[in-house]
Amino acid sequence: MRFALLADVHANLEAFEACLAHARARGAARIVLLGDLVGYGADPEAVLTRVMALRAEGAIVLKGNHDAAIDGPAGYFNEAAREALQWTRSRLDAAARAFLASLPLVVREGDLIFVHASARDPERWTYLDGTGAAQRCFDAEPGANYLFAGHTHGHRLYAHLHEGRANAFVPVPGTAIPVGRHRRWLAVVGAVGQPRDGDARAAYALFDEPAETITFHRVAYDHAGAAGKVRAAGLPRSLAQLLEGRA
Amino acid sequence: MRDVHGIEPGARIDGFEIGERVHAGAMGTLYRVTGPDTGFPMVMKVPRLGEGEDASGLLGFEAEVTILPVLEGPQSPRFVASGAISKLPYLVMEWIEGTSLAERAAHAPIAPEAVAHVGAAIAEALHALHRQEVVHHDVKPDNVILRREGGAALIDYGLARHARFPDLLAEERRFFSGSAPYIAPEPVLGTRNDARSDLFSLGVVLYQLATGHLPFGAPRALAGLRDRLWRDPVPPATLAPIPPWLQEVILRCLETDAALRYQSAGHLAFDLRNPGQVELTARAARSGSTGFWGQAARWWRGHGLRLEHATARDPEPAPVVLVAVDTENEGDDRHPALQRAVRRILASAPEIRLVFVSVVPAVLDAGESAQLEHRMRLRSWVSPFALPPHRHSLHVLEAADAAAALLAFARANLVDLIVLGAPGPSQLRLAWWRSVASTVTSQAPCSVHVVRRPAAGHDWV
Numbered sequence: 110m111r112f113a114l115l116a117d118v119h120a121n122l123e124a125f126e127a128c129l130a131h132a133r134a135r136g137a138a139r140i141v142l143l144g145d146l147v148g149y150g151a152d153p154e155a156v157l158t159r160v161m162a163l164r165a166e167g168a169i170v171l172k173g174n175h176d177a178a179i180d181g182p183a184g185y186f187n188e189a190a191r192e193a194l195q196w197t198r199s200r201l202d203a204a205a206r207a208f209l210a211s212l213p214l215v216v217r218e219g220d221l222i223f224v225h226a227s228a229r230d231p232e233r234w235t236y237l238d239g240t241g242a243a244q245r246c247f248d249a250e251p252g253a254n255y256l257f258a259g260h261t262h263g264h265r266l267y268a269h270l271h272e273g274r275a276n277a278f279v280p281v282p283g284t285a286i287p288v289g290r291h292r293r294w295l296a297v298v299g300a301v302g303q304p305r306d307g308d309a310r311a312a313y314a315l316f317d318e319p320a321e322t323i324t325f326h327r328v329a330y331d332h333a334g335a336a337g338k339v340r341a342a343g344l345p346r347s348l349a350q351l352l353e354g355r356a
Numbered sequence: 357m358r359d360v361h362g363i364e365p366g367a368r369i370d371g372f373e374i375g376e377r378v379h380a381g382a383m384g385t386l387y388r389v390t391g392p393d394t395g396f397p398m399v400m401k402v403p404r405l406g407e408g409e410d411a412s413g414l415l416g417f418e419a420e421v422t423i424l425p426v427l428e429g430p431q432s433p434r435f436v437a438s439g440a441i442s443k444l445p446y447l448v449m450e451w452i453e454g455t456s457l458a459e460r461a462a463h464a465p466i467a468p469e470a471v472a473h474v475g476a477a478i479a480e481a482l483h484a485l486h487r488q489e490v491v492h493h494d495v496k497p498d499n500v501i502l503r504r505e506g507g508a509a510l511i512d513y514g515l516a517r518h519a520r521f522p523d524l525l526a527e528e529r530r531f532f533s534g535s536a537p538y539i540a541p542e543p544v545l546g547t548r549n550d551a552r553s554d555l556f557s558l559g560v561v562l563y564q565l566a567t568g569h570l571p572f573g574a575p576r577a578l579a580g581l582r583d584r585l586w587r588d589p590v591p592p593a594t595l596a597p598i599p600p601w602l603q604e605v606i607l608r609c610l611e612t613d614a615a616l617r618y619q620s621a622g623h624l625a626f627d628l629r630n631p632g633q634v635e636l637t638a639r640a641a642r643s644g645s646t647g648f649w650g651q652a653a654r655w656w657r658g659h660g661l662r663l664e665h666a667t668a669r670d671p672e673p674a675p676v677v678l679v680a681v682d683t684e685n686e687g688d689d690r691h692p693a694l695q696r697a698v699r700r701i702l703a704s705a706p707e708i709r710l711v712f713v714s715v716v717p718a719v720l721d722a723g724e725s726a727q728l729e730h731r732m733r734l735r736s737w738v739s740p741f742a743l744p745p746h747r748h749s750l751h752v753l754e755a756a757d758a759a760a761a762l763l764a765f766a767r768a769n770l771v772d773l774i775v776l777g778a779p780g781p782s783q784l785r786l787a788w789w790r791s792v793a794s795t796v797t798s799q800a801p802c803s804v805h806v807v808r809r810p811a812a813g814h815d816w817v
Binding site: 266268270274276278280281284286287289290291292 | 415418422440441442519520521522523524526527
């Protein structure tokens, strides 16, 4: 079975659809949405409608910190995120809010585990931003062979070494990387809806379970259109610029 | 007799029948195997595992199992099969028929021409590997097989790094004792993404073959490995009768600073195949100890590496560009167009190496004067570019078939791009050059850039 791992969609419908189509064309049978469905982007309703339909078809959907903040505290958000949060709250109806509130923080399937931030205290939204954080994430779920997360908006592949050490690797898009089951792996899959590395293309990953490979992808989409909608909605300009690859 | 793995001749593993044990080392054991017909002899590698075994041994096995299946070409053994690492770890690959370079090294010093011949074959193998984004990191006589049919193959990818796969050995600081004499400064300092490290190791091998000595001894501890960061090797010509060009090549490989070495294995192979083209510097004439100030300079360079390598990125090997110049027919407008193209290429790629080739018909008894005449024409053709000697070389080939000669030269010298001029539709006198261009284009082992000055007016269709 091939898993499509999509994190940080952030209400960017164009990027979301482009990644779904890209993954389907490559044989993805299972869609996993690793949280932060909303926030920043201009299409929260349309994205959530699509997500609800996908879940009805068997997709795994997780809660991210932006999803949790819709009906919760947002104390540590920066100004642009806070503005986008206020705007998003005004757009979502009760059904959409209830859907977001119902999402799980962690999903386990066999020796696979899916989480938005770190598997260690997922509700604290810790960034997996180095080998130390990755190691704590590995340690929190000793039974998991493959761990998948988002939240940092960057892409990394961590390998679990012996004696409490992790190895970090920046993947080259489009390369099928062998990730054998003899070793434990943690993939931070990059952001669909708001990459921050200066490359405007959307990021996601495909995990081929029987072949034991993971491929990180970058997908070109109508980022100018998505940025235009952000501007038209009156959201902070910096959010539109990020979509245009101006990091 | 059962061995440490409990494997005995005649046993079957996943359809492979175990034969003779051919090697038992620190990393694992090799058995000849038979099985599915692959058309070539096979060997199975089984890693050493279990209590008290070094974890880096397993990481090395894992690196090999990951990298070998994606490699293409005769520079490495062909991958056949592997077992799940956590259940039945084994690797079946091609058994390369030939001679281990270790056997040749045992008889060192060997003649400079033989050193160059073997060295060029290894450099070509490394070039093929580096093009596939792999750094071998364990170039030493034990790991080089001189194929029976010619050419060299590199075996044992237990320390190798593939730029597109996680490098699980990145944090390992232990090295296998047999490799210590050959290891480059960069991996000693913890940087494993520089293909030029393999050229340093090859330099150690060339030094050993040419003199019978190891330039930095055989250190047993990490501290001993740091010697190569500041101690200049004894010039090889003081140990054996070595021509200046070979000393130049060897000492250039052994530079502490990778930027002072050859920038690609292809360039090193080229120099070893064309000793007359080696640009001699002070290295060629070095005869004694470098003295305190020379050592201080090397130490200083080695010191600077620590900072520089913290931010080093995978370098692209410097490309080799062949420019075919027609020195028989000068003065037509193909020449300025071709020179413009060369100038554009130079502007876009500073590390590039240019090889200018003229093919002239073989004329019996014309003597050397014709050769010399074309060489001079070639030199004057190149002079506007003011290229430093190490960036370019000039060649006059005598052959009846210009296309075949260019193609053979490009293949032998690992050329990345061929640039040639084709005559315009109105240049009937040069029409045969059109067929040279089309033959080269269709059969070249690399990219081809055909430069053509668009003909004016009605000629243009």
